[in-house]
Amino acid sequence: MRKQQATRLLFLILSISILACGLGARITYKKLNIVVLNSLSMAMFRIGIVFLVSVVIEYMLAHKIHKGFKYFFRHVIVMNSLELQMIDAGIYIQRGKIFELPKIELSFDKRLDKGILKIRNSIKFDKKLDGMSLSSALERYIVERHYMTDDGNYYIYELLDGSIDFKMKFNSFEEYIKHNEAIPTYSLFLDRRSIVKLQHTLLVGVTGSGKTYCLYNLLLQFFNKSIPYVIYFADPKGSSLAVIGQIIAPDKTAVDMSKIIEQLEEFVFKMRERKEEIKELLKSKLDADYSDFNKSPYIFCFDEYASFVSVLANEDKKTRDKVNGLMAEVILQGRQLGFFMFIIMQKSDANLISTSLRDNIPLKVVLGNSEQQTYVTAFGTGVDIPNRHYKVGEGVFTEPVIASEPKLLQCPFLNFDILEAVRKATPVM
The missing domain is CATH 3.40.50.300 (P-loop containing nucleotide triphosphate hydrolases)
Known part of the structure; x- marks a missing residue:
């Protein structure tokens, strides 16, 4: 499982657990009419809802929902495909059952026909990131060129929507x-x-x-x-x-x-x-x-x-x-x-x-x-x-x-x- 997925799943399980406990306290309160359980159930419900909403908001912000639903869904699809294929290609560090991928940043322009992909460089993956053909992992996008940042910390990949026709x-x-x-x-x-x-x-x-x-x-x-x-x-x-x-x-x-x-x-x-x-x-x-x-x-x-x-x-x-x-x-x-x-x-x-x-x-x-x-x-x-x-x-x-x-x-x-x-x-x- 990817590290980010594991973190979100952990918070999701925690949210559901707190909600379940709150629901249990609520049922017990109704049966036994214990006032303290009423207050406890309400508090746990609120905390559970806050945790659950936080997980959803974090997920949506990570995929830039503020730029629109079309942008959001495109970002989700491309990132998911890229991360899965990077795991298949061995671009990860395994810690137990968790796959830790290099830091990835993906952004598109307003029309979604071009994009910039940044992948954190490391000693372990430097040659792989330089020689790897990423186009097959990017759904409809292809890599037009790639280069390393001046400080050597990131590889930058310039993307183009391969379905776009720019013939005059x-x-x-x-x-x-x-x-x-x-x-x-x-x-x-x-x-x-x-x-x-x-x-x-x-x-x-x-x-x-x-x-x-x-x-x-x-x-x-x-x-x-x-x-x-x-x-x-x-x-x-x-x-x-x-x-x-x-x-x-x-x-x-x-x-x-x-x-x-x-x-x-x-x-x-x-x-x-x-x-x-x-x-x-x-x-x-x-x-x-x-x-x-x-x-x-x-x-x-x-x-x-x-x-x-x-x-x-x-x-x-x-x-x-x-x-x-x-x-x-x-x-x-x-x-x-x-x-x-x-x-x-x-x-x-x-x-x-x-x-x-x-x-x-x-x-x-x-x-x-x-x-x-x-x-x-x-x-x-x-x-x-x-x-x-x-x-x-x-x-x-x-x-x-x-x-x-x-x-x-x-x-x-x-x-x-x-x-x-x-x-x-x-x-x-």
């Missing part, structure tokens, strides 16, 4: 533009709840995962900013990205190996020019970047990067080294200058993209139901991936500011003609 739907490009107008100039929205700063991005997903539509969502945001974005398109397979590139900027669109390398060289040349420009501006404002000076960001969208790498492997060493050097220069120096790589591929294995480059890409997105190895190569080892079946356009992402551990993502549904929207867009190149 846009039925027209005009509706899409209106929403995008509220997003900061140098930021992008990923879904209804996640806005990130423009940065190097790795987008991974198998065929049919919704990777292309996720890319469309990002591209369309580039076109209607108050400060123009300059976009380069590299598509070794000559698929949909190349079609969009030919409409928007044919002079910055490449599909064959030599042309892609030329575009990459031009991109880096522009970045080096910006570097000299920013160097002078920094004399008036230290620790600034391109956005502080209202400069246009440059984006190099590299679709089917794995196909490019496989063809590049057949080139001479000088060409391979040159391309690798250009990629590294952009990813390592581009952030402050406003030059960013958007790399799209099906897998991010080390033989396709070097670990040093991948580790320096802040925003990583994995869509669809990918293999475990794909998550490991994208996010590293020892991270929790929310265990669920991902529909098209759904997945997880990491980003240093809002998602240090994989966070759920539901890409917007664009219910309009993408090509027509691209033709309406007016980016300045």
Whole structure:
């Protein structure tokens, strides 16, 4: 039996016992007409009622009845499930027949779609609490990320109601533009709840995962900013990205190996020019970047990067080294200058993209139901991936500011003609 249950049961038995004694005294008083028993029975009744009401009130307050009945019942269900499964997992100290669990604090937001779970840390359970997957014990909730408090005394688990749909739907490009107008100039929205700063991005997903539509969502945001974005398109397979590139900027669109390398060289040349420009501006404002000076960001969208790498492997060493050097220069120096790589591929294995480059890409997105190895190569080892079946356009992402551990993502549904929207867009190149 859990310690808290045992305490409540003890007080409940005590309350019932006192009430029973009071009832017995009352019956005896009526039979024998002993006045003192009348007073005693009344006192015992009152004490028993006080004890009983106290047990009920303590239980209801422990589950935060003051926040409403819906909150109360949700709290009871989740806490009960969690405590039982923690006992099954051996997260307790047994003292006789009593199971003493670590201190647990659970709270939800007003809409009950998010929550915070705090579990008291200890030497005995530290590794278990860090590596344990709690989502299965939390009914409808899943753990999006967890971390230890600065003092090391608690593990904090951020919860999300897995049944909540936060996918956005846009039925027209005009509706899409209106929403995008509220997003900061140098930021992008990923879904209804996640806005990130423009940065190097790795987008991974198998065929049919919704990777292309996720890319469309990002591209369309580039076109209607108050400060123009300059976009380069590299598509070794000559698929949909190349079609969009030919409409928007044919002079910055490449599909064959030599042309892609030329575009990459031009991109880096522009970045080096910006570097000299920013160097002078920094004399008036230290620790600034391109956005502080209202400069246009440059984006190099590299679709089917794995196909490019496989063809590049057949080139001479000088060409391979040159391309690798250009990629590294952009990813390592581009952030402050406003030059960013958007790399799209099906897998991010080390033989396709070097670990040093991948580790320096802040925003990583994995869509669809990918293999475990794909998550490991994208996010590293020892991270929790929310265990669920991902529909098209759904997945997880990491980003240093809002998602240090994989966070759920539901890409917007664009219910309009993408090509027509691209033709309406007016980016300045």
